[in-house]
Amino acid sequence: MSVEAVNSSTTTTTDSSSNTTLSQLDFLTLLTTQMEYQDPTDPVDNSEMVSQMTQYSMLEQQTSTNDKLDTILSEIQSMSKINSSSYLGQKVSAEGGVAEVSDGEIDSTVTITLSEDAANLGINIYDSDGNIVATNYYEDVSSGTFTIDGDEINASGALTSDGYYTLQAFAYDSNGAEVDVSMESEGTVAAISQEDDGVVFTLEDGREVNLTDVTLLAS
Template sequence: MSVSSVSNSPVLDELTIKDKIKDEPKSGELGQKAFLKLMITQMENQDPLSPQENTEFIAQLAQFSSVEALDSMNNKFDNLTENFVANQALQASSLVGRSVAVSSEIAQLDAGDIVAASVDVPASTNSVTVKIYAESGELLDQADLGAQGAGEMVARWNGEKLEVNGTVLEWNSSTEGGHPPGIYRMEFEASIDGEPTQLNAALSANVNSVTVGKDGVLTLNLAGIGPVKMSEVKQFN
């Protein structure tokens, strides 16, 4: 199982972007000092015969206080969101080097490792078939896994032996000694009500790295598969 260095992960780079790029002061904004200066200037230049009434003055102060409070609240909310994304990203980075299961027909077989498949069997069937293809599309092996009940069927393949629900099957691989490490495609098919039906399978894949998008979406970069959103992971192994 290959492990990528967390220190080189784009996660940490993404998390420091906002520290590197600070917002430029916006000259068009009316700050607290400018507002007070404008208010004092207004009072100094008001008509002595028709001065500003206290109620109008208090209303202006109240309006400014409301705007200032909302601005402060927005800043705190932004900081809270940034901290949440940062914590989530750091937790996700701990997945680097581990295995997860995602809906896919593609899997990478590493030396001394296995490919695990969680297959959804929608109804009891007398026959489930697995076909294993090379990355080039060539059919390498196929086997009848026998009758299966409705529910989850778990298969494990190490390039040579195939285990289904804890039982190692007696089958002959097309390659003596098993298939070498590489990218493979696995398809599962069942006979449901007499009709051949493609089954949904979640295959295992190693997490090479984790990235965080500008929208805060976490993406796992999986060996042999590529980028997959965190929300699409079916199982953490």
């Protein structure tokens, strides 16, 4: 007897959980049943019935639209990742100042952009452990974009060990007010991933940059 009771309960639970959503036919069936068993002295208002049907129809259309949009978004993301796969192993320019020392030589360039004229511009250079190994100073630098090469980056001669070095710039005008300064440098795409905000490249120097924020360099 107890076994039969358990089986009956299990069957009921399974049937209930397997029918958790309402189709349009289910909704109309419920509506018809509601009309059939309504209180004759207090019938359902026609406008309320129409409103219920309209709301259900709109919800069904919205659900269908959302499903289609999710599918389209997924397809676009897949296409973006496939198209961006051609960047793998390629050199790109991306935000951040990074210089690589290989066999004692720096075959890197860094692009600096100043929002306005700077009386003083400084560039701190850090090793892979985050220690400052050198600081380069410039005076009376005009606004705009300019590039420094490997020899200028290592003007102090302190970058002797092979590896990646990070550059951070700071600038001030003649009144001592801070001037906005940004840096870009080249890097090689080592990996590609699909994130919530789009396709992300991981460069060999460790930087992670969005596809939309990089420029492919001529090989």
